[in-house]
């Protein structure tokens with residue numbers, strides 16, 4: 389607990405939920421206005437931000453432009469990117485990088501002192517600003533934490549999970565929080581007139597993921613339960629090369645390894661991507677993920693082989709990946725690395741406008757939990773940290789300009805529900821079902837089974853965390869069932885073709901997802917006599 393943890397009931401009118409880039413940046417931008425930041429994990433832990441390896445996309449190099457950056461973003465998003473949003477994001481990148489430099493992030497520079505930029509897949513120019521090779525996330529979060537700790541107007545409450553939004557007269561009135569890891573702890577009510585959700589992604593709803601346990605979709609669930617519109621939840625990006633060494637979450641073998649010439653092989657030593665795409669291992673992320681998935685499903689396994697491309701230079705060029713492999717007894721300079729696709733990034737989320745406002749008055753959302761329209765059906769690498777910073781700044785400006793400055797009063801109604809310990813098997817089942825039925829390759833019968841199962845958990849469980857996980861899982865599965873096409877990261881074997889560009893975005897609600905569940909529960913299960921979700 390930090391010395392900034394003070395009185396839980398001493399409310400500021402603005403409460404930010406989340407201690408990653410989006411949450412901390414927003415708090416700093418709001419200073420000197422008093423704000424409370426609530427984080428499930430201690431700052432620096434439990435946030436995807438800290439794990440980012442590549443960096444932040446920004447068209448800051450000579451010869452590059454915001455227009456070119458936006459065009460690359462649109463091209464990757466498979467017909468669903470909002471072009472005005474992508475351009476706005478690209479245009480504000482330089483200003484937000486300057487802010488991060490001001491907060492102390494030591495971005496790498498070239499010999500002339502200009503920001504050093506590297507290239508990543510599907511970017512038409514070198515435009516990824518980075519820190520000491522693969523250390524961008526760690527450097528960003530540690531600079532922001534120092535800045536937050538030095539800002540007296542920011543009250544930080546660590547180790548508390550937001551589990552419900554409180555509303556009154558159709559607007560947000562506060563939050564219900566509970567001590568993390570203690571299902572029996574007494575819930576606490578925090579009053580607020582403006583709540584910013586910056587709770588990150590949903591990767592941990594899947595059995596195989598690169599995301600921290602805190603990325604379990606709880607923020608999205610509490611917004612949905614308060615009636616917020618949810619956009620494009622079916623679009624989940626799977627990273628093709630998570631390292632399979634029995635760790636949960638799985639460490640990442642960065643794309644840059646393939647950029648350096650590492651190849652994907654099966655247990656017979658065959659380069660299976662050669663037959664799947666002209667760019668082989670450098671094909672778009674979703675195509676490589678499906679190639680790896682198909683090889684594993686066929687029983688041939690999948691391995692990333694850097695023995696020829698990197699050999700002895702592996703440890704120097706990729707220290708983080710090298711350390712993960714060595715800890716599991718694999719020397720990646722001499723042995724292929726076992727890999728599998730893993731849930732990595734959520735393109736969908738709480739629908740927000742250009743100021744980060746949701747459809748619920750008094751509720752804003754920023755970072756991975758939100759859906760701005762910038763990513764469409766697939767995310768361009770390194771655009772997510774950029775989006776988190778750009779929208780956090782816009783939310784702060786909007787709240788400062790518009791939200792009432794009155795002191796928040798304790799909400800009259802507190803929806804305290806009895807809680808019970810998390811049933812371990814149900815959580816495991818839910819995560820296994822997400823990977824098996826709502827994963828890299830989907831079909832209508834499997835999605836229908838998932839929808840029925842998640843709706844049952846959502847309705848039945850007495851554990852609030854599990855209920856919120858099931859709420860988000862239901863929204864993802866129901867929207868994936870309703871999207872009868874394959875597009876970007878969403879691939880269905882029963883609807884393999886993509887509908888013409890531009891596509892139609894999903895705008896849904898929890899009530900609509902429950903309606904789909906009710907419809908499907910009237911139909912006989914088509915696939916398995918024994919459902920995966922027990």
Ligand SMILES: Cc1cc2nc3c(=O)[nH]c(=O)nc-3n(C[C@H](O)[C@H](O)[C@H](O)COP(=O)(O)OP(=O)(O)OC[C@H]3O[C@@H](n4cnc5c(N)ncnc54)[C@H](O)[C@@H]3O)c2cc1C
Nearest residue numbers: 406407408409410428436437442443550588755756770773
């Ligand atoms: C391994 C990895 C590598 C990546 N590399 C890159 C990259 O190079 N470039 C890039 O642009 N993107 C990258 N990404 C994606 C990027 O890191 C995330 O999209 C981004 O950091 C999200 O920031 P955020 O602030 O929205 O969420 P996070 O940084 O995930 O922070 C979420 C915060 O919310 C808290 N929280 C969650 N739920 C609750 C709750 N109910 N109550 C209270 N607190 C809660 C968490 O504890 C945490 O503090 C990577 C992601 C991963 C996992």
